Amino acid sequence: MPPGYPEAYLKGKPRWMSLDAVADFFYFGFRNLRKQLSIAVLDMGAVAVLWLLMNYVIIRLSTGQIGYTLVPWWIFGVGVVEAAALWESFGRSFGHRVARLELRRTDGREPTLKQKVLYWLLWHVSVLPLFPLLLVPSPHERGSGLELRPFTMEGRVPRPWWRTSTGIYVAWLMGVALTAAISVTVSWEDLVRLFTKAGTTAKFWRSFFSPDTSIILKTIRELIVTVFMAMTATSFAVLVAVPLSFLAARNLMRGVVGRFIYTVIRVTMSIIRSIEPVVWAIFFLVWVRVELAPFAGVLALFVHSVSDLTKLYAERLESIDPGLIEAIAATGANRLQILRYAVIPQIVNPYISFTLYRWDINIRMATVVGVVGGGGIGQALFFYLTGNLWQQAGTVMLFIIALVWGIDYLSARLRAKLA
Amino acid sequence: MAEPYLVVEHLTKVYERGHVVALKDVSFEVQKGEFLVIIGLSGSGKSTLLRCINRLIEPTKGRIFIDGVEITKLSPRQMRKFRRKIGMIFQHFNLIKRATVMTNVLTGRLGYNPTWRTLLGLFPRSDRELALKNLERVGLLEKAYVRADELSGGQQQRVGIARALMQQPELLLADEPVSALDPATSHSVMQYIEQMNREDGVTVLASLHFLSLARRYGTRIIALKDGELVFDGLPEEIDDRKFKEIYGEEAEEVEVR
């Protein structure tokens, strides 16, 4: 079927100079550009990462320094581009796998060697200047008689991973990455201390079985503070996140203004979510007075919870059943009525489930936030550990374990009942 | 001859800049009180056609007239008001699963009540009485306050019918109403729809899978194939040749007794 607007379709192929044809050219051209370029970029990125990691390992193991480059930048660039081009032309590259495509002849059969070489040479002409990719099919595809087709397993036998180029690449990458990681993070002295100094902390482990009972009341008090920290943070976070989630759902926010609001909120929440509550706790500890330490902890948990809950809620909103929305719309309901009768009944239970999940996490985080000074039981634990009061630390640890385990169990049971 | 109630003129629906054609130049007329059945293979455009008629899907090209009004020219607000007179039932029932049957049926009156009332769930007494009456009509009065997902498939579809009845519609669109039900329940549900057509004078447009059901209940049949209208006539006029034209060379008829 020739492409074109229905008008054009109903009359035959559009005249090449008409506005429709130009719009079509750019529409399909950009699609092709995006497809080819994304494959190329993925391949180049993969090669670059491997190259940099190999340099890292070589430099670190030979000189003990940290470095990323062994050759001048331009050699690196050319090497990466060439490697990507060769990988794509002569095998099934990483980018091909991600896009689930493969290179085949236009009649569907395996490409010949001559065609692959042509494809490789013409690749530079098509991909590097970028705009030839707007042509469908692109010069390198037209010139070699090959095209990118969806990959199926029909009529073939799978190869074991160690015989595929991507498989070898991934294995090589993992090996180099692990070597690099070990070389830079683990030092011999540290390992030695791990195995020899175990004795000093034996008192800590033993205290699990013989807790110090004098501090029980104090610990329970801190426990209560921690629980309330989590509860307050979660409640306020829910109040803010629920309305925000409606503004952050793609299927509810349509139109130019809607899309803008959606993007802004989603991006902001993503950024806030990337900063751990501990960092937020430090930030808020600078903000409020020192005596108000639990408040800083609550604020930190609140800010992080809002972002996480908004994301979870909005994702759930985006996957509601559209059939019900159709049905309610078919009765003549307006947008608010559709929201109340088609959207909200479907999301109430999942929302509560997410809230319980977040409450569980907030309890855990509340124990941690205390360590940097945010109040609650974490602060007590930190105080005892750094003061070498092992028995007391162990006792507090026992309480933490009991609390977190209990809340975890409760939250799991309640969520099971909701599902 | 009286003015036709529903007129569809050159209806076309295209996706992806012309690459995917769901409906291609479909035109037909429906008189008031007819029971029109739409048949065709899956993917032939039946669902799209039905949804274009109440503009849940916007047609790309073409005009639709209902009772003299060109609905393709109405604004969204006007269309919403117009939809009150068009009831719709769905293949997968599309009920609010966790709500009671009563609430589901009451949603049929959403278009007739002001927003603030419906948001608070305060439907007027007359609506509630109508709901009970319609539930009794489809035989589900005792289940009025049972959760919708605790009912069987046939019962859920009857709730859907009750919901459509609440709108006091002039036109009923049925998108494969019995495809998800077993044969016996299918007949029971189709009979309720037939009752609506005969006793209340509702014009019905139903898309059905089984030709035998179409022959039994329809007063007229249209057939779609790949988005085009390939047959428009009486049920008796479909012979073997026409059948193979509609459904393809390898198709065979299946009796639903």
Place this chain on the structure above:
Amino acid sequence: MARMLPAKVERGRFRRRLIALFLDWMSWGYVAYGVMYFLNDYWWRIPLERFYSTLTLPPWGWPAAVLGTLAMAVVCELTGYSLGERALKLERKRERPLTKEELLRGRAAGKPFWRTQWGIMAVLLLALTVALGWHIVKIDPEALIHPSPRAREMLSEIFPPDFRHFRVPDPAFELRGLPYSILDLMVLTIFMALLATVLGAAVALPLSFLGARNIMGFSPAGWLVYGVVRGFFNIFRSIETMLWAVVFAIWIRWGSPLAGIMALTVHTIAALGKLYSEQVEGIDPGPVEAVVAAGGSRAEVIRYAVLPQVIPSFWAFTLYRWDINVRMSTVIALVGGGGIGDMLFYYKNEGKWALLGAVVITIVAVVWAMDYLSGRLRERIT
């Protein structure tokens, strides 16, 4: 006349009434705690031991509190539809048929919830929680609106962020004698997370089979192992990574990346172990039956029936854990785990806010990228 229900249902009903009574008792205990707390804070103010202020009672206090709350609970149970009963949905029976009015209204001639006993109790508990929470956590909107002078200084200097030391190490900042730039330290931090995830997943995978009921539950020894492994998972999971980091930091050396790696690994093993074993327990028993019927040994059952079903979710969970580990590794230095958090803390203490801003932005960018990647990969797997 009341119908005779079978004995088992009667016992079940009795047990549920007991649980309802217990719940009511706990609710009254909570009210009593709230009362004591506010009394202590506003009235009795025992000066020296403010720390204990919520739980100090005169000698007759404890028994009085326990019995008093129990009595209140019993009174509630007897006089109306109490909260415990509502929570467990213990219905009051009704025998007469519905009237038309009730059918229309949709409510079995009941009172609106704010006039029932359980409704009032629920509202009371909610109000108590809000008041108590506000107070215990020391919420102070004043402090939020008027930041401390140090915070004001921070906000004014943090924009624009100073990326001077992104690739070139800051001479003033040195870790264990080696200069690190932001990029170097970030790479090190990611490596920490990588090692922890790989090691953790590798250990958790075999352990998870030992912690799965459907693999272990065939002999008493098996049940014992299952119990121990599951217990280990739960305990080690209840202690957050950061707390483990403190333990390991003191064990090895404060600020050593190995401490951070160990902490991350321990928590990863416990968390992944639990997730994996839940997956293993949730498999379809059909293929297992098939392999056993064909004469397969236990190992073959695992290899051909269990593994294929759980591998996609194994990858998904591992990716999810990788994402979490990257986030944790960025901050674990704050408790002595090594990594880019050291730089964060250093600049915060020195008050060099512009450089701090650069570090924070790098962390955000990396975490965001990892989050996005892991999300996309997980979509592809499931």
